[in-house]
Amino acid sequence: MKKTTQKIKIVSILGLGTMGHGIAQVFASAGYRVRGFDDVPAVRESLHSRCRDNLKAMLAAGLIGQNSVSATLSQMDVFDSVEEAVDGAQFVLEVVREDLAMKRKLFLFLEKCVSPSAILASNTSTFPMSQIADRLKHPQRCVNMHWFNPSHIVPVVEVIPSDKTSPETLASTMELARRLGKNPVLVQKEVPGFIVNRVQAAMIREVWDLWQSGIATAEDIDIAVSGAMGFRLSAIGPLQVCDFGGLDVWSTLFKQLTPLINSGSCVPDKIQSLVDGGHFGVKSEKGIFDYTPESLEQKRIERDRHFLELTKLARNWKATVPNPA
Numbered sequence: 001m002k003k004t005t006q007k008i009k010i011v012s013i014l015g016l017g018t019m020g021h022g023i024a025q026v027f028a029s030a031g032y033r034v035r036g037f038d039d040v041p042a043v044r045e046s047l048h049s050r051c052r053d054n055l056k057a058m059l060a061a062g063l064i065g066q067n068s069v070s071a072t073l074s075q076m077d078v079f080d081s082v083e084e085a086v087d088g089a090q091f092v093l094e095v096v097r098e099d100l101a102m103k104r105k106l107f108l109f110l111e112k113c114v115s116p117s118a119i120l121a122s123n124t125s126t127f128p129m130s131q132i133a134d135r136l137k138h139p140q141r142c143v144n145m146h147w148f149n150p151s152h153i154v155p156v157v158e159v160i161p162s163d164k165t166s167p168e169t170l171a172s173t174m175e176l177a178r179r180l181g182k183n184p185v186l187v188q189k190e191v192p193g194f195i196v197n198r199v200q201a202a203m204i205r206e207v208w209d210l211w212q213s214g215i216a217t218a219e220d221i222d223i224a225v226s227g228a229m230g231f232r233l234s235a236i237g238p239l240q241v242c243d244f245g246g247l248d249v250w251s252t253l254f255k256q257l258t259p260l261i262n263s264g265s266c267v268p269d270k271i272q273s274l275v276d277g278g279h280f281g282v283k284s285e286k287g288i289f290d291y292t293p294e295s296l297e298q299k300r301i302e303r304d305r306h307f308l309e310l311t312k313l314a315r316n317w318k319a320t321v322p323n324p325a
């Protein structure tokens with residue numbers, strides 16, 4: 001199994017948008033030859049400059065040395081077609097927009113033009129690989145590899161096999177993630193949303209409920225969740241939070257609180273009225289909060305600086321989850 005990972009030298013990244021450009025950068029930083037493609041020429045042309053900005057911020061944070069900037073950029077090439085981008089690749093990662101029909105079509109095409117020994121992976125946030133690869137002759141080489149935004153910084157990736165994924169494909173993908181300096185988590189059964197997005201959706205549902213019920217302001221909800229829950233979670237996972245808090249305490253809390261919190265499946269009224277009014281968040285400069293281009297840029301810089309500081313801590317952090325009882 002290790003042999004397959006050692007053979008991976010050339011990686012193809014299809015889709016170089018929000019996620020794809022950072023993913024390409026991580027592979028290039030780890031010494032892989034990266035061949036990228038995006039169907040929008042401007043996105044292809046800006047790959048190097050976007051990665052350069054990321055790398056400069058990492059350099060300023062002391063996470064990489066000066067030489068790494070040019071070394072990383074020189075490992076990446078962009079091409080004008082999928083065929084060229086996947087030529088010679090031993091690992092292909094699809095990072096196009098979240099559209100099942102588009103992903104299925106792309107995988108069918110990849111099956112024809114990518115070497116049979118190469119792994120085909122998808123960064124989809126929601127679609128199980130069994131759906132994306134359902135018409136493929138060789139679904140055993142397909143696997144989901146789910147990264148988090150900003151992909152060049154967040155240390156965890158989820159790896160999700162379908163029931164057709166071969167043990168070799170799975171082992172190679174897990175090993176590859178480790179070689180990239182990521183912390184791969186195996187999701188043992190396909191489930192929509194995998195781990196993180198399911199947990200996040202449950203939390204965000206309650207947050208919207210609290211806000212639209214007028215329990216607290218949007219600012220205070222963000223401060224409370226980020227400064228208490230988020231702060232704690234940056235050091236220990238939620239199940240260990242339960243152990244530290246006391247399972248007797250959590251048992252009582254479940255009985256008393258869970259019947260009272262939101263379990264609905266509707267879009268919250270407040271989010272729908274914002275969306276109907278054309279307010280999509282930072283992309284339209286208005287969502288729950290208002291933004292200007294300057295305030296947004298400032299917020300992004302602060303956010304990424306914070307993430308980079310956490311990255312320094314995370315480099316020393318090993319999964320400290322003990323064996324379950």
Ligand SMILES: NC(=O)c1ccc[n+]([C@@H]2O[C@H](COP(=O)([O-])OP(=O)(O)OC[C@H]3O[C@@H](n4cnc5c(N)ncnc54)[C@H](O)[C@@H]3O)[C@@H](O)[C@H]2O)c1
Nearest residue numbers: 015017018019020038039040095096097098124125147149
């Ligand atoms: N944004 C996130 O926070 C996030 C997190 C994890 C996973 N994802 C997943 O990653 C994937 C990409 O998301 P994103 O946020 O980077 O989207 P994005 O819209 O920023 O980027 C997608 C890119 O794919 C390109 N594209 C579309 N069709 C293509 C095709 N057929 N061939 C090549 N390029 C094509 C687009 O031009 C665009 O640049 C989605 O599946 C999404 O669900 C996103």
